[in-house]
Amino acid sequence: MNKIYIPRRMIPLTLHYIWIADKRNLGDLEILVLEQAARVSDCRVILHTNIPVDISGVEVRLRDFPTKINGHDVKHIEHRADIARLEIALEEGGFFSDTDIFLFEPISLLCPWSNLFAYQNKAYKTICIGFFGCSKGNQLIKTALDNYKELYPPKNYWGLASFKKLIPDILEDVEDSDNGVGVNVEKSLAILPQKAFFPIRMKDTAFFNDPEEAPRNFKGAIGCHLWGHVMSPSSLTIVMDKLKNYDANTS
Numbered sequence: 001m002n003k004i005y006i007p008r009r010m011i012p013l014t015l016h017y018i019w020i021a022d023k024r025n026l027g028d029l030e031i032l033v034l035e036q037a038a039r040v041s042d043c044r045v046i047l048h049t050n051i052p053v054d055i056s057g058v059e060v061r062l063r064d065f066p067t068k069i070n071g072h073d074v075k076h077i078e079h080r081a082d083i084a085r086l087e088i089a090l091e092e093g094g095f096f097s098d099t100d101i102f103l104f105e106p107i108s109l110l111c112p113w114s115n116l117f118a119y120q121n122k123a124y125k126t127i128c129i130g131f132f133g134c135s136k137g138n139q140l141i142k143t144a145l146d147n148y149k150e151l152y153p154p155k156n157y158w159g160l161a162s163f164k165k166l167i168p169d170i171l172e173d174v175e176d177s178d179n180g181v182g183v184n185v186e187k188s189l190a191i192l193p194q195k196a197f198f199p200i201r202m203k204d205t206a207f208f209n210d211p212e213e214a215p216r217n218f219k220g221a222i223g224c225h226l227w228g229h230v231m232s233p234s235s236l237t238i239v240m241d242k243l244k245n246y247d248a249n250t251s
Contacts, residue, residue, distance in 0.1 A: 042108030
């Protein structure tokens with residue numbers, strides 16, 4: 001009988017989210033995302049935040065967040081969250097996600113590598129820090145954290161939101177595999193194809209119910225990047241209603 005090789009899992013089965021409630025508390029969108037993650041991710045879902053909150057299936061860890069980076073006062077909450085995310089990633093490993101990424105599929109079997117990265121969505125070639133997975137004590141994450149601190153403050157708001165900026169050689173010797181995943185065996189690194197996360201257009205929700213468009217969007221997608229902070233309230237309401245009734249088996 002032939003032996004079946006099962007790769008040793010490098011990334012812990014935890015899915016981490018960050019929320020700093022200095023400007024506003026968690027909204028309906030973020031709670032929907034977290035509850036969905038608890039249902040489908042196949043991971044222990046952990047929310048790191050500075051306010052007590054109770055969300056079904058989610059472990060809440062209260063913590064303080066940095067107010068200075070590289071000796072500079074931090075103006076944007078997102079930058080404070082970035083640093084906390086990278087610090088937690090280095091210390092614990094696991095998967096990390098923005099609170100506006102709605103998952104369709106389990107992520108527990110995504111990757112047997114030490115590093116898993118993803119593009120912002122199929123429209124952008126940014127390898128963003130909005131979703132990634134890593135092993136504990138990971139050297140690439142240490143490099144990203146060190147460079148984030150050294151390069152802070154960025155020239156613009158999104159200046160340090162890409163691993164291509166924080167780890168300049170991240171795409172070196174990455175080869176496409178049969179399933180579209182970019183792989184560097186030596187670095188134990190995998191990069192998901194751009195279709196893994198598709199964006200919801202700000203004023204068009206036809207991607208859910210259009211007979212031609214919906215199948216293209218959902219095929220091969222792990223989730224959608226909602227970009228809730230830039231969607232109009234009316235569009236967001238429509239999208240959230242669709243997501244609440246989303247059934248992966250019929251899409």
